[in-house]
Amino acid sequence: MLTTMMDRPLLISSLLWHAENVFPDRVCVSCDGDRGDREFTYRDLGAAARRFAGAFDALGIRFGTRVATLAWNTFEHLVAYYAVPACGAILHTVNHRMSPDHIAYTMDKAEDEVVLIDADLLPVFAEVFPRLPSIRHVVVFGSLDGIDRAVSATVRWWSFDRLLRDAAPIEDFPEFDETTASSICFTSGTTGLPKGVVYSHRSTVLHAMAISAVGGVAIDGSRSYLLATQMSHVHSWGVPHAGVLQGARLVLPGPHPSPAELLRIATEQTPDVVVGAPAVAALMRERFDAEPGRYDLGSVRTLWLGGQAPPSGLVNWWATHGVTTVNGWGMTETSPMGTFSHLPANQGRPLPLFQVRIVDEEGRSLPWNGFTTGELQARSPWVTGTYLDNDRAADAFDDGWLRTGDVAVIHPNGEVQIHDRVKDLIKSGGEWISSVELENQLLLHPAVLEAAVIAVPHETWQERPVAWVRLTDQVTDDELRTYLAATLPKFWLPDTFVRVGRIPTTSVGKLDKARMRRLWAENVTV
Known part of the structure; x- marks a missing residue:
């Protein structure tokens, strides 16, 4: 028997549609340094995404075109998050903190043709451009005033602001297969060249829904999220997608988010959730203590950390300021969220639709008893099954499971506790x-x-x-x-x-x- 249900594709454009129509007046903010703190609504985001998409013909962006971003956490970057994949092109968020060799490698491997870039990151691009023969267009977030465009005669330069001003917005985003590639992210390359992971529309939408579910992260439309984690790496932990889906207030910290700037934003924009790595939270603590009385953390209720388990001293310091620390675990390969814990001492339980197991050296499954250790493996609709350069995938997968490289125990209630990396x-x-x-x-x-x-x-x-x-x-x-x-x-x-x-x-x-x-x-x- 066949289903009677509609067959509607899970597309990133559907997340934006929901925000535009259900939460059109929800106010977010992009904190842009010299440009000040700029407020925008989800109606503004949708309008800008449709107008930017209207300029794609001039930029040579077609279905499947790879579009790189070298950008901070800003409104413009968020527009690209939606406009590019919503039209069937592929967004490659380039981590500008990588070495020049790794940046060049990832952009060449992705076959990027268009680069969207913040002006102050142009020196990074200039250093790697000679190794990127596929680049045809560079779009600068802001104006072109004072920018040296002599990097190559074969490249056309555009101002994002002018493109938006001159373009005719598209009315409807196209529909296509939900398994179409939506974006590319590369691992940080600590053990060799970075490995490319290609996310799909389906995987991204399911990940956004999973981290919105109660019992896990529970992205909440009534809350305000300061994104101190990079939009240039694994979708800023999925918050730019789940937050838009839920109509949450996003606070984007803009260029060069120093600890002092993050504390200023926390003081003036009053987010109640701060999302970032333990290193960022530790630097904010240092700055706060160095200038007593200057900053106010009174609005912050939750510190959401990830990347590695936070040290107890850091958790205790934030607790003295009324902030509860929660902890997420994941990898570039897992989009990134896999488990979530309200107790920072462990990695927590798997999110809905995310399966885990631990195995011994022979690949045999081990019991969930809280003390037997093994290598943690995972599978899910948002876990990659190979790599963009799949000749390097042979040792990374085991009979349909991703080998995470973490040594862990799993407790009888499903809580994962990572003891170490295998290589560490x-x-x-x-x-x-x-x-x-x-x-x-x-x-x-x-x-x-x-x-x-x-x-x-x-x-x-x-x-x-x-x-x-x-x-x-x-x-x-x-x-x-x-x-x-x-x-x-x-x-x-x-x-x-x-x-x-x-x-x-x-x-x-x-x-x-x-x-x-x-x-x-x-x-x-x-």
Whole structure:
């Protein structure tokens, strides 16, 4: 028997339609530095997206055209989030914090033809453009005044503002198969060249609906979200899609979102949710404490962190200001959200339609008993099944499951608790040491502001832990070891503590342990 239901495709344009028609007057804000804080409604967003789409013929944007963005969290970037995929083109959000080699690699691999860019990121583009023969058009968010357009005679330059002013808006976005590619995001490339993940309209809409569901993230139209996580990487954790679907107030922090600027925005725009990485939350704490009385966090009720489990000291600091910390887990490969927890000590339960398991080294499923560890694997309608450069996918998948590279336990109630990355576990004298547990204990010491633990080769024990620390006060190695020995086995204690002015992080704010291992091998610190 066939269904009697309508066969309507799940398209990103349907998210925008809902916001335009159900929440047209909901006011959001784009905080744009020198341009000030600009308010816009979802009616404005829809009108701008349709007008920008009306300029696509002039830009050579057709069905399937790859359109790159090198942009901050702004209104213009949000317009591109909808206009480009809604017309069947493919949005490639380029993480401008990656190295020039990785940026060039990703844009070449994606075969980008059009670049949408903030003016202050033009030096990044100029450095990689000679390696990108497919680029035909560059659209600058804002005006072209004062911009050197001599990068190539084969490229046409456009002002986004003028395009919107001159274009005739399209009335209706086209319909097509929901499995059509909507956007491309690359992994941060900490263990080699970045790997490309191609999201579909279907996967993006389902992800937006899943993180809107009660019991998980529960994106709420009555709340206001300050997006301190990059729109240039994994869709800013899906909030620009789910937030629009739910009619939430989005607060976009604009160019160069420094800790001081984020605190200013939190003070003046009064969001009640801050979304970002633990590193961002830690920097905001430092700035807040450095200028007592200047900033006000009174409106913030929830700090939504992701990327890695937040240290308890950071959670406790925000709690003293009346802020509850929640924690999400995911990867570029998972769009990114997979699990969500209201308890920051673990990664929480899988979202609806997201399945997890843990397996042993032979790939056999392990019990969910809260203490048996194995590699975490996942599958879902919004988990990738391969990579854009799929010749590198052979070891990343196991019989239809994504191998996450995380070592975890799953509790009987479905809560996932990640112990470490497979590549970051330390094998010392035949015993395993968790770098994450060591870091968490170090961060409880009052003198330790940041900590990262890596494995280094050892002639006798195979590997030994070395801790990189950023300190607020003087403390000796022996004092740190004595502190750790109160809760950890003696053989876990680091052989060496490296004191640094900053701990290396990736382009998305995670601890860059691959770089730390390289620097250690080269006898270099930062």
